[in-house]
Amino acid sequence: MTDLTPPHLRSFEASVLTGDATPEDLETLRKRSSVYVYESPVRLWHWVNALAITVLAVTGYLIGKPLPSMQISEATHQFVMGYIRFAHFAAGMILTVGFFGRIYWAFMGNSHARQMFILPITNRRWWYEVFYELRWYMFLVPEPKKYVGHNPLAHAAMFFFMTLGITFMMLTGWALYAEGAGQGSLPDTFMGWLLGLIGNSQILHMLHRFGMWSMVIFVLIHVYAAIREDIMSRQSTVSTMLSGHRTFKDDRPD
Numbered sequence: 667m668t669d670l671t672p673p674h675l676r677s678f679e680a681s682v683l684t685g686d687a688t689p690e691d692l693e694t695l696r697k698r699s700s701v702y703v704y705e706s707p708v709r710l711w712h713w714v715n716a717l718a719i720t721v722l723a724v725t726g727y728l729i730g731k732p733l734p735s736m737q738i739s740e741a742t743h744q745f746v747m748g749y750i751r752f753a754h755f756a757a758g759m760i761l762t763v764g765f766f767g768r769i770y771w772a773f774m775g776n777s778h779a780r781q782m783f784i785l786p787i788t789n790r791r792w793w794y795e796v797f798y799e800l801r802w803y804m805f806l807v808p809e810p811k812k813y814v815g816h817n818p819l820a821h822a823a824m825f826f827f828m829t830l831g832i833t834f835m836m837l838t839g840w841a842l843y844a845e846g847a848g849q850g851s852l853p854d855t856f857m858g859w860l861l862g863l864i865g866n867s868q869i870l871h872m873l874h875r876f877g878m879w880s881m882v883i884f885v886l887i888h889v890y891a892a893i894r895e896d897i898m899s900r901q902s903t904v905s906t907m908l909s910g911h912r913t914f915k916d917d918r919p920d
Contacts, residue, residue, distance in 0.1 A: 725754035827884040838874040
């Protein structure tokens with residue numbers, strides 16, 4: 667139906683409804699939509715996990731390359747490495763509890779809560795969109811597609827670096843902790859077998875540190891990609907992990 671309202675009255679109506687919005691602004695608002703994607707437990711886990719990984723990376727690096735603490739004061743007067751190790755162990759325990767909580771929510775939450783744990787590798791459409799997104803990130807296609815959850819390339823990255831990556835870091839980290847806790851301790855009971863399987867704690871340290879650098883590289887790429895997509899894609903990214911709502915910038919279905 668044609669709107670017969672005079673333009674100056676339409677502008678006045680728009681200002682009343684939405685502050686200083688013009689009729690063109692209102693038309694844009696009609697095109698925008700949002701979907702509630704990430705529930706509060708997922709968002710809470712995301713940010714707690716991000717903080718835990720940051721603490722683990724910084725303290726883990728310092729454990730491998732200790733500070734010259736003897737220049738701070740006499741050894742009997744300071745506890746620098748002790749505090750660093752305590753922060754590392756505490757963050758590791760928080761990471762572990764949070765990851766098991768995240769697995770629990772994969773069963774209790776919506777379908778998007780399970781996406782990180784499953785790759786639809788038998789779905790040909792998924793593979794097509796993985797390579798499409800790869801071309802998009804390489805600036806080889808002019809426009810991205812729209813996705814409610816993770817785009818397929820991000821989906822694969824989350825699976826390998828979060829699901830498998832955190833699992834690897836927990837296993838190797840708890841195995842190293844078991845060595846310090848001693849035989850017969852609870853960590854040794856559950857994870858001492860891995861140290862026995864590897865046969866050398868130095869090799870286990872090397873594997874754990876390799877995993878740390880892999881996680882650091884992933885986090886850097888993840889932050890870059892999230893900010894880039896928030897600016898260049900057709901849906902929100904950063905704000906979605908704050909509000910839980912994926913907001914779309916156009917009403918085209920493709």
